[in-house]
Amino acid sequence: MRDVAVIGIGLTKFGELWDKSFRNLIAEAGSKAILDSGISGKEIDALYVGSMSAGRFIGQEHVGALVADSSGFAHMHIPSIRVESADASGGLAFRQGYFSVASGMNDIVVIGGVEKMTDVIGAEATDTLATSLDQEWEAFFGSTLAGTYAMIATKHMHDYGTTREQLAQVAVKNHANGALNPYAQFKRPISLENVLKAPMEAYPLTMMDCSPVSDGAAALVLCAAEKAKKYTDKPIKIIGSGQASDTLPLHGRKNICIFESTVYAAKMAYKQAGIKPKDVDVVEVHDSYTIGEILAIEDLGFVKKGEGGKAVENKITTFDGEIPVNPSGGLKAKGHPLGATGVAQIAEIVMQLRGEADKRQIKNAKIGLAHNVGGAGATCLVHILEAM
Amino acid sequence: MKNVGIVSYGAYIPKIRIKTEDIAKAWGKDPETISKGLGIIEKSVPTLDQDVATISVEAARAALKRCRINPQDIGAIYVGSESHPYAVKPTGTIVAEAIGATPIIKVADYEFACKAGTAAIQTCMALVKSKMIKYGIAIGSDTSQAAPGDALEYAASAGGAAFIIGGDNIIAKINETCSFTTDTPDFWRREGRKYPAHGGRFTGGPAYFRHIISNAKNLMEKTGTKPEDYNYAIFHQPNGKFPLRVAKMLGFIPEQVKQGLLCPYVGNTYSGATMIGLSSVLDVAKPGERILLASYGSGAGSDAFDITVTDLISELPRNNAPLISDFLNNKEYIDYAVYAKYRDLLYYD
Numbered sequence: 074m075r076d077v078a079v080i081g082i083g084l085t086k087f088g089e090l091w092d093k094s095f096r097n098l099i100a101e102a103g104s105k106a107i108l109d110s111g112i113s114g115k116e117i118d119a120l121y122v123g124s125m126s127a128g129r130f131i132g133q134e135h136v137g138a139l140v141a142d143s144s145g146f147a148h149m150h151i152p153s154i155r156v157e158s159a160d161a162s163g164g165l166a167f168r169q170g171y172f173s174v175a176s177g178m179n180d181i182v183v184i185g186g187v188e189k190m191t192d193v194i195g196a197e198a199t200d201t202l203a204t205s206l207d208q209e210w211e212a213f214f215g216s217t218l219a220g221t222y223a224m225i226a227t228k229h230m231h232d233y234g235t236t237r238e239q240l241a242q243v244a245v246k247n248h249a250n251g252a253l254n255p256y257a258q259f260k261r262p263i264s265l266e267n268v269l270k271a272p273m274e275a276y277p278l279t280m281m282d283c284s285p286v287s288d289g290a291a292a293l294v295l296c297a298a299e300k301a302k303k304y305t306d307k308p309i310k311i312i313g314s315g316q317a318s319d320t321l322p323l324h325g326r327k328n329i330c331i332f333e334s335t336v337y338a339a340k341m342a343y344k345q346a347g348i349k350p351k352d353v354d355v356v357e358v359h360d361s362y363t364i365g366e367i368l369a370i371e372d373l374g375f376v377k378k379g380e381g382g383k384a385v386e387n388k389i390t391t392f393d394g395e396i397p398v399n400p401s402g403g404l405k406a407k408g409h410p411l412g413a414t415g416v417a418q419i420a421e422i423v424m425q426l427r428g429e430a431d432k433r434q435i436k437n438a439k440i441g442l443a444h445n446v447g448g449a450g451a452t453c454l455v456h457i458l459e460a461m
Numbered sequence: 462m463k464n465v466g467i468v469s470y471g472a473y474i475p476k477i478r479i480k481t482e483d484i485a486k487a488w489g490k491d492p493e494t495i496s497k498g499l500g501i502i503e504k505s506v507p508t509l510d511q512d513v514a515t516i517s518v519e520a521a522r523a524a525l526k527r528c529r530i531n532p533q534d535i536g537a538i539y540v541g542s543e544s545h546p547y548a549v550k551p552t553g554t555i556v557a558e559a560i561g562a563t564p565i566i567k568v569a570d571y572e573f574a575c576k577a578g579t580a581a582i583q584t585c586m587a588l589v590k591s592k593m594i595k596y597g598i599a600i601g602s603d604t605s606q607a608a609p610g611d612a613l614e615y616a617a618s619a620g621g622a623a624f625i626i627g628g629d630n631i632i633a634k635i636n637e638t639c640s641f642t643t644d645t646p647d648f649w650r651r652e653g654r655k656y657p658a659h660g661g662r663f664t665g666g667p668a669y670f671r672h673i674i675s676n677a678k679n680l681m682e683k684t685g686t687k688p689e690d691y692n693y694a695i696f697h698q699p700n701g702k703f704p705l706r707v708a709k710m711l712g713f714i715p716e717q718v719k720q721g722l723l724c725p726y727v728g729n730t731y732s733g734a735t736m737i738g739l740s741s742v743l744d745v746a747k748p749g750e751r752i753l754l755a756s757y758g759s760g761a762g763s764d765a766f767d768i769t770v771t772d773l774i775s776e777l778p779r780n781n782a783p784l785i786s787d788f789l790n791n792k793e794y795i796d797y798a799v800y801a802k803y804r805d806l807l808y809y810d
Contacts (some may be wrong), residue, residue: 089665091667191663194658194660270494274496
């Protein structure tokens with residue numbers, strides 16, 4: 074295994090992008106990443122793209138070939154691989170691309186993540202999100218993804234005394250951060266009351282506890298670390314990569330308030346990086362629902378199990394807190410185009426470690442962590458990066 | 462070029478109302494949030510014996526009551542609606558017969574979502590200008606549909622207005638009109654379907670706002686006018702919020718919009734919406750006052766009009782027919798159960 078670095082990033086704005094199609098989005102993010110890296114198209118060995126459900130959202134499968142073609146690489150005949158693990162597809166594409174360069178098979182690969190969710194009505198988007206659950210045991214009986222996270226939230230409140238306000242505070246913090254992010258879907262700070270009084274989605278989660286339906290794409294260029302300096306002064310090295318799985322339905326788990334996929338993926342990534350949670354300076358976690366962020370900071374080891382709600386209330390995770398979480402605005406405010414999310418999280422960490430995050434720059438950020446979850450925790454990817 | 466404009470006008474709004482809060486309560490929603498969010502207090506409801514034909518006839522008769530026109534001089538009637546009682550068989554023939562304008566008359570029904578009535582005004586203008594007819598009646602009228610529980614249910618209401626368009630005895634001269642049309646699928650109802658479908662927020666930015674703003678700007682460029690040149694501005698009103706927001710985006714102030722904004726009190730009368738708004742403005746307008754109207758129809762398009770009120774409005778016996786304020790005051794409330802009966806929500810096979 075050789076070291077691998079991120080040498081280019083590209084993002085589209087996230088949001089309800091009525092005038093941009095799936096292929097427009099990924100081509101825009103990909104070309105931005107290639108321009109940012111300074112490579113030429115001819116140097117690309119392979120493409121990896123994460124997309125959760127292009128088949129249901131836009132009626133398009135065979136996404137790997139589509140992405141290569143719409144990015145202008147069809148004539149180069151390079152391999153293009155689409156990977157899927159629900160809304161962790163982006164993180165998984167990154168890990169597969171990382172392996173291919175680390176193994177020596179490829180020198181330069183482009184990683185993409187994309188989803189076009191607004192071509193279908195809201196109810197169809199909800200049904201498609203629920204395909205990340207166990208269709209036979211959960212979704213078929215009417216459980217939605219929000220409903221599933223709501224059950225976890227209720228149990229967390231019961232077992233650990235987490236309050237409704239603490240959950241809401243996650244959304245308030247992430248909107249405050251998103252207001253500083255030019256790529257974010259929502260750039261308006263919100264109040265605790267806005268969250269608590271929003272229409273109920275699934276008790277205790279209101280609409281404002283849930284990430285939105287979004288369009289968007291993100292892309293990264295990966296390069297063997299030894300060659301990275303040829304392209305950029307600020308390569309960002311991948312120092313840890315972890316992936317783990319768990320039972321698909323909630324009912325198979327010992328404690329639904331623990332995402333063991335996160336615990337195991339984090340253990341793997343920390344071990345490879347040779348660091349402890351306290352060494353991390355900036356974190357992007359998967360807050361598809363506010364309870365998701367509370368679980369994440371516990372399962373990643375930043376706080377003890379059950380203390381996530383209190384940590385949020387005590388502002389430990391804010392911008393200038395002890396462990397800044399989701400400076401990008403997170404999935405809640407930045408938007409959550411499913412397949413794009415995992416790639417966009419890493420792009421944010423790269424911006425932070427390069428010192429290019431502008432108004433949302435975390436001071437002296439040296440080590441960053443990205444945490445990407447599929448569905449209700451049956452897949453998790455954790456990546457740790459460091460400025461070279 | 463020959464002058465063309467409005468010779469007379471009339472409107473009709475059913476007196477039955479349901480409050481937004483009663484609909485919200487039936488569906489377990491917070492009444493205050495819904496009412497404030499949409500800017501709608503209550504909406505009109507057609508009873509079992511009211512439809513687009515009866516509303517159109519009422520409006521046409523009201524227009525005739527205000528002027529001394531021989532119905533036989535009316536050369537065309539176009540009725541715009543998305544709830545014509547028949548899929549095949551025109552509403553316009555019923556209206557023409559009811560007001561004594563048959564048989565030497567051009568008649569057709571129009572459909573362009575909420576702007577079919579203003580499209581009918583443009584057709585009548587062209588026929589008058591080309592001297593193919595002396596007078597034409599353009600009607601916009603609807604008993605609009607909304608699926609039970611859909612957000613549309615808070616707005617979809619009933620009402621209509623009729624405008625007699627001609628070249629003489631004009632109370633309001635139409636200086637200019639223009640349209641802005643694209644294929645934008647924001648809201649639709651397929652053949653045979655009982656209720657329309659819509660694209661949620663897609664009906665806003667790329668649909669309503671893009672078409673009205675582009676068209677109103679084109680109109681003001683053609684006429685060399687600015688927002689402050691107008692005493693009144695009337696915009697399509699699918700809810701109480703959009704017309705105020707589009708007005709602000711174009712540089713109009715709420716005072717210019719208020720008189721023509723009926724949606725908070727009667728809901729969205731679809732093809733009737735901007736035309737009832739124009740009726741409300743003409744109820745109070747004084748000679749020399751200037752009006753900008755921009756309709757919007759899903760699918761999608763906007764018709765805009767630059768109108769100047771003439772001296773003759775002072776001579777029009779406006780009280781010969783009910784004013785819009787009369788319709789607003791003459792009301793009777795029903796609850797959701799009665800509403801369900803009136804709107805045929807309790808049907809079964």
